Amino acid sequence: MPELSLSELVRPELAELHAYAPVQGDFVLRLDANEAPALLAEHARARLAEVAARAAFERYPDARALGLRTAIARRAGVEADQVLVGVGSDEVIALLLTVLSRPRRPGEVVNVLTTTPSFVMYRMAARVRGMRVIEVPLDASWDLSADAMLRALELTPPNLVFLASPNNPTGTRPSPDRLERVIEAARGALVVIDEAYVDYADADCLALLARHENVALTRTLSKVGFAALRVGWLIARPELLRELDKARLPFNLSSLSQEMATLVLSELWSEVEALTGRVIAERERMANELAQLPGCSVTPSQANFLWLKTERPAGEVFDALVARKILVRSFHERGGRLAHQLRVTIGAHDQNELLLSALRGIV
Numbered sequence: 363m364p365e366l367s368l369s370e371l372v373r374p375e376l377a378e379l380h381a382y383a384p385v386q387g388d389f390v391l392r393l394d395a396n397e398a399p400a401l402l403a404e405h406a407r408a409r410l411a412e413v414a415a416r417a418a419f420e421r422y423p424d425a426r427a428l429g430l431r432t433a434i435a436r437r438a439g440v441e442a443d444q445v446l447v448g449v450g451s452d453e454v455i456a457l458l459l460t461v462l463s464r465p466r467r468p469g470e471v472v473n474v475l476t477t478t479p480s481f482v483m484y485r486m487a488a489r490v491r492g493m494r495v496i497e498v499p500l501d502a503s504w505d506l507s508a509d510a511m512l513r514a515l516e517l518t519p520p521n522l523v524f525l526a527s528p529n530n531p532t533g534t535r536p537s538p539d540r541l542e543r544v545i546e547a548a549r550g551a552l553v554v555i556d557e558a559y560v561d562y563a564d565a566d567c568l569a570l571l572a573r574h575e576n577v578a579l580t581r582t583l584s585k586v587g588f589a590a591l592r593v594g595w596l597i598a599r600p601e602l603l604r605e606l607d608k609a610r611l612p613f614n615l616s617s618l619s620q621e622m623a624t625l626v627l628s629e630l631w632s633e634v635e636a637l638t639g640r641v642i643a644e645r646e647r648m649a650n651e652l653a654q655l656p657g658c659s660v661t662p663s664q665a666n667f668l669w670l671k672t673e674r675p676a677g678e679v680f681d682a683l684v685a686r687k688i689l690v691r692s693f694h695e696r697g698g699r700l701a702h703q704l705r706v707t708i709g710a711h712d713q714n715e716l717l718l719s720a721l722r723g724i725v
C-alpha cells in the first residue's frame with residue numbers, strides 16, 4: 363500500500379470550502395445569528411427541567427421520534443407520516459441533498475438551484491456532495507426573479523430548488539404568484555421552501571404543499587427560542603419521507619431534544635407565541651427607528667431580523683460596531699449591492715436600544 367495521502371481521498375470540492383466558524387470574541391451584544399432573545403419564563407424553564415430529570419438516560423431515543431412528529435403534525439395540521447425530524451433543518455437539508463442526488467444522465471453532475479442572497483447552507487451542503495449550485499440573483503426589491511429562475515430551470519435542470527420564505531438575509535417573502543410560477547416550471551425537481559422564520563411572518567406556504575406534488579417545507583425551533591435543542595423538520599409527502607428515512611441516522615435526535623421539543627410544541631406553545639409577538643413588535647419599532655438614521659433604509663421584514671442598507675460601506679459600520687463590542691452580520695465581502703447591507707437580529711428591547719444608540723454614533 364502507498365502511504366496515506368489525504369488529498370487523494372478527500373472530495374476535491376472541499377478545497378474551496380471552509381468549516382463554518384461563527385465569529386469568536388467577547389461581545390456585549392450578539393445580534394448576528396437570528397437567535398431569539400432570552401425571554402423564556404421561569405415556569406417554562408422549570409417544566410423543561412422536569413422533562414430532563416425524568417429522562418431514561420441509559421436508553422436510546424425513540425428512533426421514529428413519534429411523539430415529537432405527532433406534536434409537529436398537530437401544530438401544522440398535517441399527519442405524522444408527513445413529518446421527518448432532523449438535527450436542525452440543516453440536517454434535513456443535507457439529507458435531501460444526499461438522497462435526491464441521482465444524476466439526470468449517467469455521470470452527469472447534479473444541479474441545485476437557489477437564489478442569492480440566501481441561506482449559505484444550501485450551497486455548502488450541495489458543494490460538499492459534489493453538486494453544481496446555480497444561484498439566481500433576487501431582483502431589486504429582493505423578490506424572486508421569476509423569469510431568470512425559469513431560464514435557469516431550463517438551462518440547468520436541477521434535482522432540488524431551495525427557496526427560503528421568509529428569506530435570510532433579506533427578511534422578504536417571495537411574492538406568491540412568482541413562487542407558484544417557479545414551482546410549476548420546476549415540475550421535475552423538488553422545491554424545498556425553507557420556512558425557518560415562518561413564526562414571524564404573515565403567511566405560510568402550507569397550501570402549496572397540497573397543491574403541488576413537488577413541494578416540501580422545512581421548519582425549525584431554532585429561531586423561536588430553542589436553538590440549543592437542534593430540532594428542525596421537513597413536511598412533505600409520505601412517499602418522499604419513506605425514502606429519506608432510509609438514509610436518516612436512526613437516533614439522530616437525542617431523547618432530551620425530542621422530549622423538550624414536544625413540550626415546546628404542545629404545552630409551551632403559548633410561550634413561543636408570546637415571544638414571537640414581542641419580537642415582531644420590536645421589529646416594527648426598530649424598522650422605524652433605523653429608517654430615521656441618516657443614510658439608512660430598511661427592507662420591510664417578515665422575520666426576526668432587519669435588512670439594513672447603509673450609505674456608509676457596511677464593512678466600516680460593522681467594524682465600528684465590533685469596536686463597541688456589538689456583533690451583527692455583514693455581507694460586504696461579497697461586494698456588489700451587498701457592500702452596503704447589514705443584517706441585524708431583533709433582540710430584547712434593551713439590546714435593540716443599545717444597538718440603536720451605537721448606530722447613531724456611527725452612521
Ligand SMILES: *Cc1c(COP(=O)(O)O)cnc(C)c1O
Nearest residue numbers: 450451452481530558582584594
Ligand atoms: C437559521 C436558518 C436555518 C437553520 O436552521 P436549524 O434548524 O438551526 O438548522 C435554516 N434555514 C434558514 C433560512 C435559516 O436562516
